[in-house]
Amino acid sequence: MTERFDPAQADTRWQAAWDEAQSFRADDTSSKPRSYVLEMFPYPSGRIHIGHVRNYTMGDVLARYKRMKGFEVLHPMGWDAFGMPAENAAMEKGVHPGGWTRENIANMKAQLKRLGFALDWSREIATCEPEYYGHEQALFLDLYEHGLVYRKESAVNWDPVDQTVLANEQVIDGRGWRSGALVEKRKLSQWFLKITDFAEELLEGLSTLDKWPEKVRTMQENWIGKSQGLQFRFDLSTGGTVEVYSTRPDTIFGASFVAVAADHPIAQTAATGRKDVQDFIALCKQGGTTAAELETAEKLGFDTGIKARHSFTGAELPVYIANFVLMDYGTGAVMAVPGHDQRDFEFATKYDLPILRVVAASAQEAEKPFDGESEAGDGVLVNSAFLDGMSVAEAKAAVIARAEGEGWGEGKTVWRLRDWGVSRQRYWGTPIPFIHCEVCGVVPVPKKHLPVTLPEDVDFQTPGNPLVRHPTWKHVDCPQCGHAARRETDTLDTFVDSSWYFLRFASQPGDRPFDPAKIAEWLPVEQYIGGIEHAILHLLYARFWTRALARIGKIEVKEPFGSLFTQGMVTHETYFRINDANGQPVYFAPGEVERTSEGATLRADRAPVEVGRVIKMSKSKKNVVDPDEIVATYGADAIRWFMLSDSPPERDLPWSEAGIEGCGRFVQRLWRLFAQHDPAAQGEDKAVDRKVHQTIAAIAGDIESLGFNKAVARIYELTGVIEKAAPSASRSAAIRSLLLLVAPMMPHLAEEAWATVGAGESATLVADAAWPDVDPALLVDDEVTVAVQVKGKLRDTLTVAKGTSKEELEALALASEKVQRALDGAQVRKVIVVPDRLVNVVA
RNA sequence: GCGGGCGUGGCGGAAUGGUAGACGCUGCGGACUUAAAAUCCGCUUGGGAUUCCAGUGCGGGUUCGAGUCCCGCCGCCCGCACCA
Numbered sequence: 001m002t003e004r005f006d007p008a009q010a011d012t013r014w015q016a017a018w019d020e021a022q023s024f025r026a027d028d029t030s031s032k033p034r035s036y037v038l039e040m041f042p043y044p045s046g047r048i049h050i051g052h053v054r055n056y057t058m059g060d061v062l063a064r065y066k067r068m069k070g071f072e073v074l075h076p077m078g079w080d081a082f083g084m085p086a087e088n089a090a091m092e093k094g095v096h097p098g099g100w101t102r103e104n105i106a107n108m109k110a111q112l113k114r115l116g117f118a119l120d121w122s123r124e125i126a127t128c129e130p131e132y133y134g135h136e137q138a139l140f141l142d143l144y145e146h147g148l149v150y151r152k153e154s155a156v157n158w159d160p161v162d163q164t165v166l167a168n169e170q171v172i173d174g175r176g177w178r179s180g181a182l183v184e185k186r187k188l189s190q191w192f193l194k195i196t197d198f199a200e201e202l203l204e205g206l207s208t209l210d211k212w213p214e215k216v217r218t219m220q221e222n223w224i225g226k227s228q229g230l231q232f233r234f235d236l237s238t239g240g241t242v243e244v245y246s247t248r249p250d251t252i253f254g255a256s257f258v259a260v261a262a263d264h265p266i267a268q269t270a271a272t273g274r275k276d277v278q279d280f281i282a283l284c285k286q287g288g289t290t291a292a293e294l295e296t297a298e299k300l301g302f303d304t305g306i307k308a309r310h311s312f313t314g315a316e317l318p319v320y321i322a323n324f325v326l327m328d329y330g331t332g333a334v335m336a337v338p339g340h341d342q343r344d345f346e347f348a349t350k351y352d353l354p355i356l357r358v359v360a361a362s363a364q365e366a367e368k369p370f371d372g373e374s375e376a377g378d379g380v381l382v383n384s385a386f387l388d389g390m391s392v393a394e395a396k397a398a399v400i401a402r403a404e405g406e407g408w409g410e411g412k413t414v415w416r417l418r419d420w421g422v423s424r425q426r427y428w429g430t431p432i433p434f435i436h437c438e439v440c441g442v443v444p445v446p447k448k449h450l451p452v453t454l455p456e457d458v459d460f461q462t463p464g465n466p467l468v469r470h471p472t473w474k475h476v477d478c479p480q481c482g483h484a485a486r487r488e489t490d491t492l493d494t495f496v497d498s499s500w501y502f503l504r505f506a507s508q509p510g511d512r513p514f515d516p517a518k519i520a521e522w523l524p525v526e527q528y529i530g531g532i533e534h535a536i537l538h539l540l541y542a543r544f545w546t547r548a549l550a551r552i553g554k555i556e557v558k559e560p561f562g563s564l565f566t567q568g569m570v571t572h573e574t575y576f577r578i579n580d581a582n583g584q585p586v587y588f589a590p591g592e593v594e595r596t597s598e599g600a601t602l603r604a605d606r607a608p609v610e611v612g613r614v615i616k617m618s619k620s621k622k623n624v625v626d627p628d629e630i631v632a633t634y635g636a637d638a639i640r641w642f643m644l645s646d647s648p649p650e651r652d653l654p655w656s657e658a659g660i661e662g663c664g665r666f667v668q669r670l671w672r673l674f675a676q677h678d679p680a681a682q683g684e685d686k687a688v689d690r691k692v693h694q695t696i697a698a699i700a701g702d703i704e705s706l707g708f709n710k711a712v713a714r715i716y717e718l719t720g721v722i723e724k725a726a727p728s729a730s731r732s733a734a735i736r737s738l739l740l741l742v743a744p745m746m747p748h749l750a751e752e753a754w755a756t757v758g759a760g761e762s763a764t765l766v767a768d769a770a771w772p773d774v775d776p777a778l779l780v781d782d783e784v785t786v787a788v789q790v791k792g793k794l795r796d797t798l799t800v801a802k803g804t805s806k807e808e809l810e811a812l813a814l815a816s817e818k819v820q821r822a823l824d825g826a827q828v829r830k831v832i833v834v835p836d837r838l839v840n841v842v843a
Numbered sequence: 844g845c846g847g848g849c850g851u852g853g854c855g856g857a858a859u860g861g862u863a864g865a866c867g868c869u870g871c872g873g874a875c876u877u878a879a880a881a882u883c884c885g886c887u888u889g890g891g892a893u894u895c896c897a898g899u900g901c902g903g904g905u906u907c908g909a910g911u912c913c914c915g916c917c918g919c920c921c922g923c924a925c926c927a
Binding site for chain 1: 846847848855857861862865866867869882906908921922923924925926
């Protein structure tokens with residue numbers, strides 16, 4: 001073996017060897033048990049980001065480990081290739097979205113290959129190719145046939161200057177990002193998927209996902225938001241009624257006004273011939289459509305002059321038009337209870353409306369004033385006639401029972417979850433396979449005409465959807481009546497693409513989306529790994545899509561991801577100087593900066609720069625590092641090792657130059673140790689044997705629970721033990737085991753060393769070698785260290801045989817000089833003994 | 844605003860309610876070397892000076908014993924339905 005490990009040549013050599021042997025190709029016909037390891041596929045932005053490296057390294061270690069444990073592993077990769085950045089590039093640089101995307105994919109694929117990931121590239125998918133999205137169109141039509149797709153009006157962000165629909169992220173402070181114009185809400189007829197039909201199922205399914213993080217399940221549960229409430233009617237002074245919904249019918253006696261959405265029929269009626277009302281409604285239409293924006297915007301209202309008659313008290317409640325009430329939510333009208341709802345409280349304060357207390361900590365506090373905010377907590381009902389003295393839950397039930405008995409309302413389950421709007425007024429997405437015919441209405445494209453492909457000749461020089469402007473693409477004949485008709489020009493939300501790609505990975509016939517038998521073999525995904533930012537939307541949509549396909553009989557599996565892991569971000573320090581002219585920071589890249597223990601200086605002028613906070617790597621803050629450069633300098637194994645070291649995988653990982661250097665050093669340290677493998681060495685070293693077997697067992701557990709940082713720490717520990725041990729057969733066996741333990745993490749180093757260490761063994765590639773066996777007899781130590789405390793404070797330790805009796809431990813502890821000194825003659829009241837762990841003497 | 848999470852040395856972190864700081868990074872000291880690199884060894888929570896005190900964001904509580912459990916704060920991060 002050479003003196004130094006040379007990653008530059010070893011990396012490419014072993015990557016080629018794996019390719020040639022097709023080591024990581026998943027075999028559908030294998031008799032081995034299956035394991036499907038999947039990481040969230042990337043958007044092809046152009047370059048692999050260090051966060052991808054972390055994500056894919058984790059999956060790779062698990063996939064390689066599973067192979068060593070004898071599983072047939074499916075570990076595929078693909079590209080979430082539709083989306084806005086390609087269109088932005090087209091507008092800014094005049095390149096075609098398709099060309100731009102495909103070039104990015106080629107670059108990123110080469111980058112991934114340089115990292116040595118054990119991926120089955122024969123199953124690579126790009127969602128922007130008709131071979132993928134054509135099947136998606138077929139599935140969309142299947143859902144349509146089963147009544148799970150429909151059209152309705154829904155609001156979008158409209159840029160009145162660019163005459164285009166904006167994504168939420170394109171709206172900055174209520175203005176269009178390019179035009180700077182004030183954004184308006186505009187209603188368009190759009191396509192929806194009936195995810196609400198699955199609300200109950202999706203909620204109940206969460207309880208089966210015991211290998212998902214608790215926090216993700218909680219977030220989804222809250223998102224689905226099942227609530228039991230009362231839908232009821234108030235009589236209006238203008239005649240007729242207003243239908244309202246409340247999840248807190250118990251607080252009905254605290255209602256002091258009624259608020260309706262700006263596009264509620266009552267508001268619309270009130271606006272006829274009233275300029276002031278029309279102006280207010282127009283004001284409500286300003287601004288974006290996001291929940292955060294709506295809820296943080298100043299609460300505005302307009303008193304219509306209409307009164308609603310309170311069902312119990314007969315009080316006349318003013319009816320306001322309010323900007324914080326949403327038409328798509330419940331009935332678009334609410335009974336406002338300022339005392340027990342914060343939004344209502346702010347509104348009431350602003351418009352000087354009564355704030356009544358109907359829930360209090362106790363009956364004695366019925367008249368207690370509010371302390372500047374509403375009180376949403378539990379308590380006892382007060383000032384509420386027949387409800388007085390009840391708990392919130394009892395009062396809810398009582399009000400619902402009364403309303404139903406008297407016929408003015410009914411208990412109703414309402415979900416926060418809304419149907420999924422999938423229409424996008426954009427080019428770079430899956431065309432929605434429908435045709436609009438003046439005679440026949442909305443007609444699905446016959447499946448035999450799929451895929452509906454995107455036209456290539458499009459122009460991005462004008463804002464708006466190029467599909468609408470295209471001279472010929474949208475003009476087709478109606479498939480039913482043959483008359484001239486128009487294609488749907490909306491494309492699908494890219495979340496649809498990522499809602500079934502894991503199925504296509506498992507099976508990819510040419511003539512249909514997948515083969516259900518193959519899906520049954522591979523699914524559910526054993527381990528899914530990705531960012532916490534996908535905790536709700538992507539994961540909920542993928543669960544929905546899977547259940548929808550199961551309901552219409554396409555597949556059997558109901559939950560796509562058996563186990564989920566959400567990894568943290570990769571972060572880095574920021575370096576900047578404040579620009580004197582405008583007070584804004586000017587950022588510098590890590591490569592431009594010399595870091596010292598005291599601070600940092602700019603290489604260019606040797607003058608200091610500020611060291612800013614450690615934050616998520618982002619181009620705008622320039623705190624990014626390029627994985628390719630790291631691989632070129634330190635090799636793939638060093639960057640992989642860094643990704644696994646130190647930080648728990650679910651937490652953020654701060655990148656540091658010193659850290660990667662340390663990883664590079666450790667690769668060489670292992671190489672030197674592997675070179676000491678001596679098959680002829682004789683003699684047994686029980687301590688080394690024990691350490692090795694304990695480490696093998698522990699690391700297997702660490703990898704299976706994705707505790708990579710712990711596995712790394714154990715490898716450091718074992719390395720230290722082997723280095724210090726005298727030569728023996730045990731030591732040589734330990735070196736061989738260590739090599740196998742690091743093989744999933746540092747596969748190139750492991751292959752290079754295996755050529756020597758594993759010479760003559762059946763597996764010629766370490767990629768095909770088996771995980772080392774554990775001798776259970778070697779897992780237990782025969783001696784243990786027991787802590788001795790006096791009144792909970794450590795005073796001594798005892799080294800005793802494992803299993804020493806309670807009585808003996810107590811005697812030994814009391815005999816300790818240190819214990820006696822700490823007791824200082826005090827009377828021993830009690831001795832707590834936990835065998836093999838500790839003795840606590842209580843005085 | 845609403846929902847979810849996190850908080851331990853100079854830094855990343857470890858610790859089934861049972862010895863807080865494993866392991867790594869940095870820094871400092873030493874060995875080897877003509878020298879450097881590489882490598883190896885030691886020290887590295889604070890205070891007090893020998894075996895003591897304090898300490899896991901802050902304030903309370905439960906317990907023989909709390910980083911871990913409970914209550915109330917503070918700070919930071921993620922998501923909020925058209926970013927992916």
